[in-house]
Structure formats: structure tokens, C-alpha cells
Amino acid sequence: MEYDQHFIDNYLRQKHLLTSEEIASFEAHVKENKALAEELRLQEDLILGINHFFDKELKEKLKEANPSTSLKVFSLNQNQTIAVAASLVLLIVAGFFLFKPSLSSEQLYLSYYQAYPNIVEPAERGQENIQDAYALYEKGDYAKAIEKFESQLANSQPTEKAPLHFYMAISAMELNDLPSAEENLLKVLESEKGRFTNPARWYLALLYLRNNNTEKAEEELKILQGSNSSYAQKATDLFEAL
Amino acid sequence: MTIAFINKKKLIEQIKQGNEDALVKIYVRYKSEFIGWSVKKFNLSHEESEDIYQDAILVFRNNIVSNKLIELNSSVKTYLFAVAKNIALKKINRSARQLSDEVVDKEPATAKSDAIDYVMADNERQKLIANMIEKLKEPNRSILKMYYYQNLSMSEIAEKLNYKNDKVVKAQKVRCMNELKKMVRDLCLKDDLKD
Numbered sequence: 001m002e003y004d005q006h007f008i009d010n011y012l013r014q015k016h017l018l019t020s021e022e023i024a025s026f027e028a029h030v031k032e033n034k035a036l037a038e039e040l041r042l043q044e045d046l047i048l049g050i051n052h053f054f055d056k057e058l059k060e061k062l063k064e065a066n067p068s069t070s071l072k073v074f075s076l077n078q079n080q081t082i083a084v085a086a087s088l089v090l091l092i093v094a095g096f097f098l099f100k101p102s103l104s105s106e107q108l109y110l111s112y113y114q115a116y117p118n119i120v121e122p123a124e125r126g127q128e129n130i131q132d133a134y135a136l137y138e139k140g141d142y143a144k145a146i147e148k149f150e151s152q153l154a155n156s157q158p159t160e161k162a163p164l165h166f167y168m169a170i171s172a173m174e175l176n177d178l179p180s181a182e183e184n185l186l187k188v189l190e191s192e193k194g195r196f197t198n199p200a201r202w203y204l205a206l207l208y209l210r211n212n213n214t215e216k217a218e219e220e221l222k223i224l225q226g227s228n229s230s231y232a233q234k235a236t237d238l239f240e241a242l
Numbered sequence: 243m244t245i246a247f248i249n250k251k252k253l254i255e256q257i258k259q260g261n262e263d264a265l266v267k268i269y270v271r272y273k274s275e276f277i278g279w280s281v282k283k284f285n286l287s288h289e290e291s292e293d294i295y296q297d298a299i300l301v302f303r304n305n306i307v308s309n310k311l312i313e314l315n316s317s318v319k320t321y322l323f324a325v326a327k328n329i330a331l332k333k334i335n336r337s338a339r340q341l342s343d344e345v346v347d348k349e350p351a352t353a354k355s356d357a358i359d360y361v362m363a364d365n366e367r368q369k370l371i372a373n374m375i376e377k378l379k380e381p382n383r384s385i386l387k388m389y390y391y392q393n394l395s396m397s398e399i400a401e402k403l404n405y406k407n408d409k410v411v412k413a414q415k416v417r418c419m420n421e422l423k424k425m426v427r428d429l430c431l432k433d434d435l436k437d
Contacts, residue, residue: 005416005419005420006412006416013390013393042423042426042427043419043423045367045368045371045426046371046419046422046423046426047390048368048371049367049368049369049370049371049372049374049375050371050372050375050386050387050390050391051390051391052368052369052371052372053371053372053375053376054375054387054391055300056372058262058265058299058300058303059296059297059300061262061266062265062266062269062296062299063296065266065269065270115380117380117381117384117403118380118381119381119403119404119405138379138380195404196404199404229401230401230402233256233259233261237261237263
């Protein structure tokens with residue numbers, strides 16, 4: 001019998017999905033077949049390695065959540081003390097005038113924003129030109145990806161335009177070109193409802209947040225809350241944090 | 243950050259769905275209290291206590307996503323402190339420090355065994371694999387995280403990542419795992435040749 005990756009996954013993680021006969025037969029094969037035994041060990045190590053990595057990543061996130069500050073003690077003479085105090089006053093005054101939008105909006109944006117993965121399958125991508133665009137997007141070469149998406153837009157049917165506008169918008173957000181991102185996200189929302197509608201609304205809310213326009217961000221989040229999609233909970237969490 | 247009341251059922255559901263912000267909120271909420279208690283009770287340093295508390299959060303998450311912890315009979319804080327205490331005791335034992343019998347007391351039995359069951363990756367190959375995951379691109383990285391780390395089903399992943407259906411996700415995951423296997427084999431082969 002052939003044991004595929006899915007079977008080994010179940011054996012390692014969800015044995016209750018297998019019958020006792022299937023487990024016994026698999027273990028007998030593992031004993032006899034060196035290659036299968038190695039495959040099992042490799043897949044087990046891969047799963048442990050994956051968990052190890054994401055544990056480390058989460059631990060870093062926890063550390064950053066409330067970084068412990070270790071203060072060093074400096075001994076300053078009188079002149080240094082005056083200089084430090086003067087610099088602090090300057091920093092506070094400058095900060096008061098310069099830091100708009102507010103830090104909280106910026107922080108919220110940063111903690112929620114991440115580039116959307118490319119979910120357009122090769123078969124759906126069509127012509128070579130557009131395949132290049134998605135490949136450039138995956139590589140993070142957003143400026144070139146935008147050029148390719150743009151040239152493709154002219155030759156596309158109205159129903160094919162939403163994904164192009166969507167990925168152009170995310171590329172623009174990555175390049176900090178927020179007006180262009182907004183324009184493209186609005187075009188996705190104007191087109192017929194599809195699988196990019198809720199993601200586009202989510203990114204539009206984040207974009208408004210980045211622009212410190214919480215009122216508009218809240219409007220989009222409210223729509224998402226009632227969308228019965230995976231974005232509903234995210235929208236509620238962000239809405240509560242606003 | 244203040245949370246007036248923790249809805250335990252909702253919290254468990256959020257963690258099950260991979261909501262790490264919910265974990266961060268809980269972490270922040272009891273952090274200073276735990277560190278103060280741990281420093282006093284176990285004579286551990288601030289850094290050691292912080293590290294233990296972070297590991298306790300990882301255990302808490304792991305127990306929820308692996309369905310070992312379905313419902314909390316105690317408060318979240320009691321559970322977390324009990325798990326953290328067992329990690330601390332293991333650490334102290336490992337360091338061959340002397341323990342008074344007084345500290346091994348009455349925490350929920352499940353929390354004790356859960357902490358002991360939890361195993362961190364410790365062999366070289368797993369560490370090598372963790373390095374490979376770091377270099378993975380999207381959507382592969384998210385798919386592996388959601389499937390193996392968050393324990394979500396293929397249909398849930400398809401919905402979260404807006405794929406057409408679970409079959410497309412499954413095929414993508416198989417491709418990605420096969421690529422990783424090939425990379426590990428190639429690397430191990432190189433190391434063997436070096437030896």
C-alpha cells in the first residue's frame with residue numbers, strides 16, 4: 001500500500017482518524033521498509049521544526065508586547081544634566097507638533113497590516129504577462145509588478161479586473177503610495193462581489209487608519225463585522241482597539 | 243491595557259482560530275504579577291521568570307489548539323500560573339537547586355501534566371528546518387502555520403486565505419512539504435559528503 005503525506009500527517013497528528021487496522025498495518029510496513037521509516041521520521045521532524053519556528057516567532061511577539069526596559073545608570077555632571085534636560089524639552093515640543101497621525105493609529109495599522117498572499121493559481125493567471133506580474137509580486141518587486149498589472153488591465157474583461165486592482169492596491173500600499181492604493185481598492189469594491197471584496201474592504205479600513213481617518217475606517221469595519229466572513233472577527237478586534 | 247472580564251469560552255475560541263493578539267493581551271495582563279510572584283517564590287531572576295511565563299503562554303496555546311484543553315474549570319490566571327510554576331520547578335530541578343516540599347502543591351492536575359508533556363524541538367534537524375521555514379514565502383508560510391501550528395482544517399484555511407476550496411490548499415501544502423523534504427535531504431546529503 002502507498003502511504004502518502006496526508007496519511008502520515010494523520011498518523012502523527014490525528015491518529016483517531018485512522019482505524020486500528022490501518023495503524024497496525026502502517027507500523028508493520030515502517031518496520032520492514034527503511035525508506036518509509038525515513039519518510040516518517042523526516043515528516044515528524046518537519047512538523048516539529050515548523051512548530052518550533054512558530055513558537056519562537058510567537059515568543060518574540062510576546063517579548064515585544066511589553067519589552068522589559070533595563071535602565072542603565074549614568075552619572076552626569078551639571079552641564080550634561082542641563083543639556084539632556086534641554087534636549088528632552090525640545091524633543092517633547094517637536095514631537096507634539098510633528099507626530100500626526102497619532103501614534104495609536106499608526107501602531108494599530110502596523111500591528112494589523114501585512115501584505116496579502118498571492119492566492120491566484122497558475123491556471124487562473126492566464127497569459128504570460130500576468131504570470132510575471134504575480135511572480136514579481138511574490139518576490140516583493142512591487143514597482144515592476146504594478147507596471148505588469150497595469151498593462152494587463154487594458155486587455156482584461158470587466159470580470160477579470162478585480163484581482164488585478166486588488167494586487168495593484170497591495171503593491172501600492174507596500175510602496176507607501178496610499179492614494180493609488182485607495183483608488184484601486186475602491187475599484188475592487190465597485191466591481192461585482194467576489195472573493196476579493198472582503199479583503200479589499202479590510203485593507204481599505206487599514207489604509208484609512210494609516211491616514212488617521214478613524215471615522216472612515218470604522219465605517220468599513222462595521223460593514224465587515226456584518227459580512228459573515230473570516231474578516232468579521234478581525235474587524236471586531238480592530239474596532240474595539242480603536 | 244485593561245480587560246475587565248475574560249470570557250473564557252470566547253478566549254479559547256479565539257486562540258483556536260489562531261488569534262495571537264488574544265494571547266498577547268492575556269500575557270500582558272498577568273505578566274508583572276507573575277514575575278513578582280516567581281521572583282519571590284522561586285528566587286529566580288526577572289529574566290528567568292519572564293522567559294518561564296512566555297513558555298507558559300506557549301503551552302497554554304498548544305494545549306488549546308491540540309484539544310488537550312477544551313474547557314477551563316479554573317480561571318485563566320490560575321491555569322497559567324500553574325503551568326508556569328511547573329515549568330519553573332522543572333527548570334529549578336534541572337539546575338539541581340534544592341526545592342522545599344512546600345512549593346509542590348495544589349495546582350490543577352491537568353495543568354501539571356500538560357506542562358510536562360510539552361516538548362520543544364531539540365534536535366539539529368528540527369532547528370535546521372525552523373531556519374528553512376523562516377525563508378518560506380507566502381502563501382506557503384501561512385498554510386503551514388495554519389495547518390500544523392494552529393491546527394486548522396483545510397476548509398478553514400481555504401476560507402481564511404480566500405482559496406476556492408480545500409483541495410487547492412491541500413495540493414499547495416503537499417507541494418510545499420515535498421520541497422522542504424527535498425531541501426532537508428539535499429542538505430543532509432551534503433553534510434554526509436563533508437563527513
